[in-house]
Amino acid sequence: MIKLSSARFGCFLFLAYCLLTFPRGSRAQTAAELPIMPLPAQAVQGQGQFKIDGHFGIALQGYTEPRLLRARQRFLDTLSRETGIPLWRQAQFNQPDFIIQTAGRSDSVQQLGEDESYHLEVTPTQVRLTAPNPLGVLHGLQTFLLLVRTTPQGFSVPVVAIDDQPRFPWRGLMIDVSRHFIPIPVIEHDLDGMEAVKLNVFHWHLSDDQGFRVESKKFPLLQEKGSDGLYYTQDQIRQVIDYARDRGIRVVPEFDMPCHTTSWFVGYPQLASGPAPYHIAIHMGVHSAAMDPTKESTYKFLNVFIGEMANLFPDQYFHIGGDECNGKEWNANPQIQSFMKAHGLATNAALQAYFTAKVQKLVAKHHKIMEGWDEVLQPETPKDVVIQSWRGLASLSQAARQGNRGILSTPYYLNLDFPTSRYYLADPLGDEAATLDPEQKSRILGGEAAMWSEYVSAETINSQIWPYLAAVAERFWSPQLVRDVDSMYSRLAIVSWRLGYYGLNSGADVNGMLQRMSGDPDPVPLKVFAAVVGPPSGYTRYRLEGGETYTTSTPLNRLVDVVPPESETARKFRDLVQQIVAGKATAQQWQQARQWLTLWRDNDAQLQPLLVQSELTQELVPLSHDLNQVAVIGLQALDDLENSRTVDAQDRQHNLELLKSAEQPRAVLLDMIAPSVELLVQATRTE
């Protein structure tokens, strides 16, 4: 029998829940600010609107190609979903009031730095989208789709003139498909979302210790023994590349070497520095497996392999990884040690540099430009090598000073669950990079968000990427001065809804996972609880669970796998508390804070009976109990503050200690309310 919880009283909890989730409209948007993301380089709004109804017609003028026809069809499909008006066929035959004017072609393989600009002019009677080539057309169509809104007169787009082009030419998302395999349909949804927010590079991390995910016809044991059977065929790879090209997105493959290579060695142990046999890694963290840089046979293998992959992936750039060699296998191999001595390679870093230099020549021989993580940069590295920085702006600036181009990745690790504002404010030309001279700055090509997949599966990955990636996309596309955090959060909420039209509706998944976890079709108290806990950001989960118990087949079905990286409710409660502490709160805000805390205080009694019914929720028992305690302390502090009552110093200290303790992660989750309650307690005064 499936147990239905008698959640009748849980409903009352929604009362206050809604109160805090709703005042989104509180921040008035400036007149000049369009509700889209990324914001365009220039936009001038006018009076009136362009109406969208069944008579809508669209025509292509100037240069055309099949990709533009498909883009128009995709545009009409999305517009039909946005409005419910069946336009997907008819709009091609109606009298056109949306004119697309394309001046010419773009490169047959999309190049870094191609012109992506467009001009979009919306008047009450006509829309004109002009662009030098199809790339700008793709971007302009997405801008238009985000501008569609409903009005008393029907669906429309406001009158506006937009001149737009990207700030950076390299705007990417990296997805690691090795730790957890990510199927093609999920990747395609990500490419749809990337198109919507104008990203243009999909960086595909295709091999690592935990799995080799591409079919090689030259070395079939790579995928056959190096994976659990989950890999992409070459036909599928080509399908994704075509899909991406249709959306103005380059596909850059990464084959990480000489380390992160355990999966290669299961089928080809002769490449390794250590002894056979190797098994696919099932644990996370840095493994010791490393290619043997001293054997010519390694390079012979890599020459054939890189040749095959350079042929499969048309992009001009080829990523060879190069990160995180711990050198243990090299240290333990006498033959490698004597080779190092014989060739004057004093350190493992020097050995890796020797390897990288040889691989770079192979990559160049196959007509590609090499890309690698920070470690591949050496004084003698050829200047065309592109550095992707996981070490940050100091390291990236060093590359730029040395004459190499680079892209910034590390502050944009979406898997580390930082607040969106942190990703948003990190600028590829900020901090140390701000001190570079103009020529050096021009070498910083942009950035890439990264989604490492240790703790995400095909089911959960997109709720970690979206909508947050939209904020990163704005950083890479929009002018540097666009950095108002309140505006970002306000527009992110809208973009999040709109991404639903691209199949990226995270709300539905979360609901399904909470049902599954609790066995309840509508687990209200669990929803209230889930709204105020969050994963610790950074590497805490890796530290807490990265050991022997966690493997690549550990289920990712706990609350930590469901909750968003940043609690919106906690963020708004913090704003409320800051108003109170600053003495600026209105009576209504005091009242709101009290209602919230009452909600959390009372939720525990409703939630506990539900939690014990399922193995997956039992770990939440102490956390829910603590939320109750935190709320009790908060209510008391609120009361003391409101009545300007002095408190006993010892009680205050005791409460602060309780709060500190409640701020420790349990079940890999943090109580996101406790820090705000701490602010309240700190604001109280002792005798």
Place this chain on the structure above:
Amino acid sequence: MIKLSSARFGCFLFLAYCLLTFPRGSRAQTAAELPIMPLPAQAVQGQGQFKIDGHFGIALQGYTEPRLLRARQRFLDTLSRETGIPLWRQAQFNQPDFIIQTAGRSDSVQQLGEDESYHLEVTPTQVRLTAPNPLGVLHGLQTFLLLVRTTPQGFSVPVVAIDDQPRFPWRGLMIDVSRHFIPIPVIEHDLDGMEAVKLNVFHWHLSDDQGFRVESKKFPLLQEKGSDGLYYTQDQIRQVIDYARDRGIRVVPEFDMPCHTTSWFVGYPQLASGPAPYHIAIHMGVHSAAMDPTKESTYKFLNVFIGEMANLFPDQYFHIGGDECNGKEWNANPQIQSFMKAHGLATNAALQAYFTAKVQKLVAKHHKIMEGWDEVLQPETPKDVVIQSWRGLASLSQAARQGNRGILSTPYYLNLDFPTSRYYLADPLGDEAATLDPEQKSRILGGEAAMWSEYVSAETINSQIWPYLAAVAERFWSPQLVRDVDSMYSRLAIVSWRLGYYGLNSGADVNGMLQRMSGDPDPVPLKVFAAVVGPPSGYTRYRLEGGETYTTSTPLNRLVDVVPPESETARKFRDLVQQIVAGKATAQQWQQARQWLTLWRDNDAQLQPLLVQSELTQELVPLSHDLNQVAVIGLQALDDLENSRTVDAQDRQHNLELLKSAEQPRAVLLDMIAPSVELLVQATRTE
């Protein structure tokens, strides 16, 4: 600027909203009742449970074939989604504790009446699923999936022994893809859902006045001129047939003739009884276009066409429609009139019988058994012709008495928005059919739910079909005595949630459509309102909107297109009111009724500002206003009843008139609360 409504106060409304949506648990399920649908023929529950974790292993024994391997894979995929445990690969290699034993093969083309039975035995340590052929295995796997639940010990299935087989051999769903084209992915989702609830016939209504939806290679103008470009290629048809066969589902095509044939005549006017040119119909209702039954060339054409389609669709049955000839074109054609005289065909029905008899011979010549709607039945109709009844049980019983087999369709028209209980209780062997003798009864093969697509699009169709079809499926599968409506609704709520694992999550779509309609990311007052209005059932919408203004390209994006056919909230409120009126209500129930009515009374003030912001919601303004009035009257009646106060006869009459007026449809929607409030007012006493 997208306008964000200040819906802050809307949240309070959730208070009472939850109160009524939540007491699902109130009806205790009997110990013997499994929370699944359809209920099995026999089930004996035991003590304990079979645990599902990462060690789960599954093995096929006995007869095997690729379809069974794919079924196992699909089972593991669904089980993985239900649990979040990644079993899809590993479970095939683990030590098996789930043994599937298949005795032999099923027919290479699935036949009507094949053995579909299975035996499922769950013990704490092992699961055994045995079946005479793969069809039973498919059903048994779905039963297991519905039994999975979460417990304090993890995911598990209760110990149980199930002996199961269907009551009827023909259990279908008909989808009309002519009025609105339904794309393959949507059809595939329906087939997934059909497998989950053990339906075994997909009846594909492929041609009608508004569109011809199959590629014919012999007569390509059928699809090229007879559709708007939206049709299935023969390869796609084969793909769907394979997909269905994998799920134990037969695919029966229908080509409606001699009427409902406008789309044929656009490309081939020589088939018609009226003058060329013909244009694809864009309005609904019965059209006059009819084939010319008097020309031999018509049968020559049909011979080739039926031959081609008989070859494309392997099923033994071939549906030729035959419904709703109005005879106007025949009456107006002098040549046809003289033919009728010459051949002694006194009526149009006789002319159609002449046509049907000739077509039946063509169908038989191509080795198929003909199926048709009621109209094809004539005294001399061959006994193997199967009658599908849209006229109901009297008509169907007549067929059975005459020696023909038949299936019941008309009470199961999901597009007519009847309460699920009405579909559920209608029995193919009920009413007039109950008087048949056993042999006649055996000719009633089962039934088919029907989804005519005048008022559904690819976007909305599945929220009209699911989860309601599950109740119809239970009628066709489970023993006749299974007909407890409360149990059905209780289990339907669970099945609805589980269907989410099959991609049939209607909640997400509804939310997206309400957002789109209002332009608000979380339109709370609109949700409260939407929960208590519903479309009028039956043909009211056809009558209200079937005229000239409504065409096949009218947007289906209004509230009537979003709300479920039956308001769950209104159903529960009615139960509450019935308790009150019967004098059986508890104090808590009185209080609940008051909270509900207060919610609806106060919602209008929140909703009105939202409604006027969008063209799509403006039509709801009077309806929301009336809901407020109805609630005011209800609160007053509640108060009078609680205080045993007599009321003024004239006031009472006035209120009843107001309620009657509020019960009229506006915006093609009904206030589903008004009838219950009427009950309350009627219970009050005058002086």
